[in-house]
Structures are given as C-alpha cells and as structure tokens.
Amino acid sequence: MQKKYFLPRYVSLLLICCSLLIFAVLFFPFWHIELQAPQYPEGLILLIYANKLSGDVDIINGLNHYIGMKTLHTADFYEFQVLPYCIIFFAVAFIIVAIVRKRKWLNILFAVFIFFGVISMIDFWKWNYNYGHHLNPNAPIIVPGMAYQPPILGYKQLLNFGAYSMPDVGGWIFISVGIILLGLVLISNRKNKPS
C-alpha cells in the first residue's frame, strides 16, 4: 500500500491566494468593450461585470438605435444572475482543494475551471452574434450585410466606430488564475509521479 500523497504546502498557499483573487472578481469588471469615434475623443466604454453592465450603456444604446441593434439591459441576461454564484463556487472550490491537497482534486478543479472559461467565451460570442445578427430592418442606417458582430477579443471597425474588446481586471485575474492553476497541475503531475 502506497503512502498517501499530499500536495506540497506552497500549492495550498497559492490556491488560497487564487481563491481570494477570484472572490475579488465580484467587484471588478470582467471584460470591457471600448468604442472610439471622431465625435467621441474621450471614448465610450461598456463594462461587463459579473452581475451587471456598466459604463456608458445609455449612450451606447442611444447610438445603437441608428443601426437597429437591440438596446442592452442587464435584466436581459440570465448570466448576470448565475455568474456571481459561479465565482463564489470557484472561490470556495479553490479553498477546498487547498485543504484536501489531493492531486486528483486539483486536476478536476483545473478541468472544471477551463471548461467554465470555454463555456463563458462561447456564451459571450453567442450573445455578440445574436445582437449583431438581429438588426432592425427598418433602422435608419442599414449595415452592409445586415450584420455587425462586436469582437469578443481585439479590434473591429464599424462605420465611424472602432470597437476594442479586452478582458478587464476581473478577466485578467481569471486568466492569471488559470495560468497558475495550469502550472500547479503540470508541476504536481510531473514531479510527484506515484511510483
């Protein structure tokens, strides 16, 4: 019978740090879309939090009516109800793994975390697609091809607006936590292979 293997202490410590970071995501925007146009030298910004849309939502909605895009309202997105719980779930899960200190648990946590990230991005893309492909045909300005999908990452130009979509503080925290987690998984699976 092989002696029970526990992950090193520093792994627990890092996992607890990650948990705190994830918890902080509740209070920072996850993602943002910056809009720039000649008439908006100061720029407009759409901030996506775990539980709400913020920034210049009203101004952006006012402009969207020209191309017939549906207006954005926090209440229209069920995600904003669910996301805070997902974040709390991860914050707690990281702590549990830090306490249990099992490699298997760490691997599962990593898998779930990555799965969550991928699903989130797909969901985000899907929303962008829906908003961008359901333009009101009676709108004053008919967008060529009747489709304008905002980018989920990076830059895209539409008429006089340039849209720049990037992770915000919360997003970067998630990415950093993912990288740390990946590192921990790699290290613990290589160094301490059960013989």
Add this chain to the structure above:
Amino acid sequence: MKSSLLRLCSLAVFLGAAALGCKPKNTSDAISGDAASKVYVAPGKYDEFYNFVSGGFNGQMSVYGLPSGRLLKIVPIFSVFPENGYGYSEETKPMLNTSHGFVPWDDQHHLELSQTEGKIDGRWIFANANNTPRIARVDLTTFKTAEILELPNSAGNHSSPFITENTEYVVAGTRFAVPMDDQNGDVPINTLRKNFKSSISFISVNKDSGTMSLAFQLRLPPIDFDLSHSGKGPSHDWFFFSTYNTEQANTLLEVNASQRDKDFILAVNWKKLEAYVKSGKGRTESAKYAHNIYNEQTHSATSTIENKVLAIDAQDLKDICYYIPCPKSPHGCDVDPTGEYIVGSGKLAALIPVFSFTKIQKAIATKDFIGTYEGIPVIKYESALYGEVQKPGLGPLHTEFDGRGNAITTMFVSSEIVKWNIKDLKVIDRKPTYYSPGHLSIPGGDTRSPNGKYVIVYNKITKDRYLPTGPELAQAAQLFDITGDKMKLLLDFPTVGEPHYAQAVEASLIKDKSVKFFKLEDNKHPYATLGEKNAKVVRNGKRVDIYITEIRSHFTPDNIEGIKMGDQVYWHMTNLEQDWDVPHGFAIKSAANTAELLVMPGETQTLYWTPEKPGIYPFYCTDFCSALHQEMQGYVRVSPENSNTPLSFSTGTNLPDSANTPQYLKENLN
C-alpha cells in the same frame, strides 16, 4: 541755373525722405518677431486663461480664451438672446422682469469674479446693468445667469459691481443723483441740489449659495459715482469710490462738471457701517425692486418684487465716510495688491495721484480736514497723497497691477498704456494702443495676487484695425506680454458688443467644474417629460400643455392635431439626452413674438405659442444634433375655434393613408 534746379530737386527729395523717416512707426513695427508663437494655441489645445469681457451695449458677457483671443461663448445676462431663447422661454422671462415690467435690454459695463481672501475663487462672476439698475450673478459651473437683483433709488448703475475680499458685499454706486423712490419725483430738474440724492447699495452675498440680498443703502449728497474698488489686506474694511460732478450740475455736464480742479474719492468704512446697520441704525423705506432667481432643478426662474429697503444717511455717521480730493473728475479708482495704495485716474488730469491708506488713516485720526462737504469731512489732499506720477500721458482712465510692484494705466487721449512703478512713481514703459483704450485687464489684476503675464486692453476706437464692415465696426482688443520691463504687443482681436471692464483668471480654476449636462433624475420642472412614454398633450379650456421630448433624432410626439384657434399653447420641451454636447433646438414655423428654444441635455424649456390662423405648422430641431438631424421634424395641425378635430398626438404610428400611395412607392422602385 540747371545745377541750382538740380540742387533744389535733391533737397526736396532729401526733405521728403527725412519726413517719411520721422513718421511714427505703425503697428507692424510694434510687433516683435516671436509674437505669433506666443499667442498660438494649437488646434485641440486649451487656452491658459478665461477672459470674461463685459458686453457694454449688447447687455451680455462674452468669454474669450487667452492668449489666443478666441471667442468661446456669449452669456446672456441683461438682454434677450433669441439664439438660445433667453428672455423668450417661459422659464427665462422672469429673469428680465423688473419693477417696471419686462425690460429686454441693458448696458452691461463691469464684471467682478467672486473672491475668497482677496483671491479669485472661480465660483461666480457679478455683472452690472447700467440703465435699469441691476446686479447679476453668473454661475461659473453652467455659465448661466443665476440671479438678477434690481436696485431702487439708483440711476445709471455704473459704480458696480465691485466686491469685498471675501465677497461679503457687492457694492453698486449710482451714476445719476435722483429723487428717492419714496419721494415725489415730479420736481424741477434744477432743484437737484435740494431734491436729489446719491446712493450706494450694499448687496450681501450668501457664502454658500451666492444668493444676493440688498442689505442696505447709504445715502449721500447728490454727486455722481463713477467707479470703485474695495481695500485689501490692511485696508480690507474700506471701500473707495471715485466721484465727479461735485459741482452738482444738472445740465451740460461736459463743461459744468469739469469746473473744479478736484472732485473726490469717497472712502467708506464698510465694516463699521455694517456694524451700525446691525445695531439698528438706519430706517426702512418703501421701495419696489425685482429679485429674480434661476433654479437649476426646476430649470426655471422666479421673480419676486421686494418692497422695502434699509437706508442710512452718510451725514449722520461721523466716522464712516470721508472725501479725498482727487484731480479732475476721477474715473478709475484702483487699489494695489498690498492694499496700501489707491490710484485715482483723473480723466482730464496730466498726472496720476496715488493715495496712501496709512496716510489716510493718520489724517482721519488727526482730523487733518480742509472742511466738510454737506456734512462729510474732506481730507487735505496732501495729507492723503503718497505721490503723483508725473507726465504719465494724457487722459488716464484705469489701472491694473502686475503683482511685481508695477501698475499699468490706460491713457485714453494719448492712446497708450503706461507702466509705472508704484513705489518710486516713475514711468517704466509706454506702448501705443489702437485706439484710445478704456479698460484694461490683467488676470487677477485687481486682487491681492495678480498673475502678471498679460494685459488685455479694450479700445474704444477701431478705425482701420480690421477689414472695414461699413459704418459700424467691431471693438478692438490688444494683448500685451508684460513679463519683461518692456511691454510687447502680441495680438489684436475684435470683440463683440462694446467691452468695458473685464476679468481674467487661470482656466484651471474653472474648467474642471464645468457642468456637461443636467441629470434627468434631478429635473424637477413641473412640466418635465421624463421618458417618451410620458409624452402627452393636455387641454384645459383654452390652455394646451404639450409635454414633448427630444432625443436623437425625433420628437415625441411629432404629429399633433386638435389645437384650435384662440388656444394658448405651451410647448414644454424636454431634452432626454444624457451626454455631453447634445443640445436640441426647437422652432415652429412663423411663430410670432418669440424665438427658438435651445434645450440642454436633461433640461426642460417652454415655448409659448398662439397660432395666428388655422393650418399645418411644421416644427423642427435647430441644433445640428446627429446625422439624422434634418429628419428631426414634425407637424402640428391648427383647426378653427369651433371645429371638432379631436386632440391626438403620436410618433411613428400616424401613417400616411395608403389610398394615395404613388405608383412609384407601390412598385418599390429603388
């Protein structure tokens, strides 16, 4: 013979050349090479200073940027302004109400920025109206007139609106002596000496809200007040007023008020005066004057008629008022940054007297008087005098200070500005101006801490300065660099109205407090429409209230029917935008006796309209708001008085009848 002819010719040529060489240099010579770069403010960059310039006979205040001289805004104060509806909208009409009814125009001469501890605090700017005596306060977060207070017992409100170091009081001295409002004014004009009086109004200013109130009026012998400035630092408790017409003439003042060698500067201990008034001295007189306040929440002004004023006679107060003789009808009355030196500029004098506050105090203490003028002690000229600037130029009018111990005075007659040292009274430099300067302005130049970078001179005569525009020309202003011993002309720019006094201040003190738009949730206008779903048209007898909104790029409602002849129609326009620089305008075809509305984001303004005959009246947005601004239009239908057209209103649903669709549209040719 031939050679003498040649000699004669060459002599003529020589004389001609010499005469040309002697001709005074013109402006192009006066500008040094790097002037352009010093006033160049690159596109997109901000000016360093705000320059608030009185509009004179246009009744408004204009705002320029310095050093570029670019006009940034005209703020309507005392005159109607059809451009944005000031004085035409129901909300702003009360601002121009007076005890004599609605007065659509005035003559705006002097401006004074509010101060705290003798320094400009950037909160408000006060403005005077000369013709119908009034004082206004403009809010520098919105650049809108926030308050106007009428002044009773005053005429030609010229000696105003000068303030104390903490904006405790705004003073306003009368230019004309007049019978008091509570007396019978139907008296022979030549009984001026018996029946007329002069008054100085003391207006207190609320420290937090800025709200003005006429605290009391000081009654003085019937001589004319010209200008004024408060003391500073050691002379904080005092106010100084220049006077003319101590001759008490009532006709041909040009001659008759210039007879005596000296008129007076009146020194008033306002601190003591305030204490006297508080102790119950003074009497309540009946008076009628309007007090108009603009409310930023209701976006509306109210006008209240006040009916009494507290008056106190200078002759009854033995230690408050003193006359100081000052040569030849003094105009400017300017106090240096230390508060010690008071400069009186006798417009017909060949010198500039500088009085010493310390010496004035000593003369008062030792009763060094040459007599009394109608019961008010007159201090001996030499006992108050610090010294005289000899041969400064001709026609000294106004003086400002550079904060480095120097004064700069405008010379109307010799058309120049003269820089002189306050301590040794020696002239340092003089530069021509184009032409005949009136006021001048240095940023903070009448406060305890001037910023002696520039002086701007406001000239009274323009002539050939700019491309000719017929008999009426713009007024010319010139900007000088005053950082060195020699003043350098940098820029010449035209102004609107006729500038008199002006104020300049570092932009940093004001620009970041500027309001970008009004929050809709703070809009407490009783007829505001907060959202398109609340738009409606309500009839109440002959009165029709239209609750209408504007947002890019449509009105709600934009089709209105059921208005009838004889109706009094109120268009309550709410701009629903909540973003910077998206005003909407509103104009109805051929609306008589009114103007347009310019409605700021989040604001509600009302246009009163009485249609003159049945028909269709188009209306539209007048401020280019968006790419579809041209489409921002609507129709209102007016029916005869006895018709049964039902009241109806809508946007986007009242579609054209399909029976009359042109074939082209039916076939959807494109």
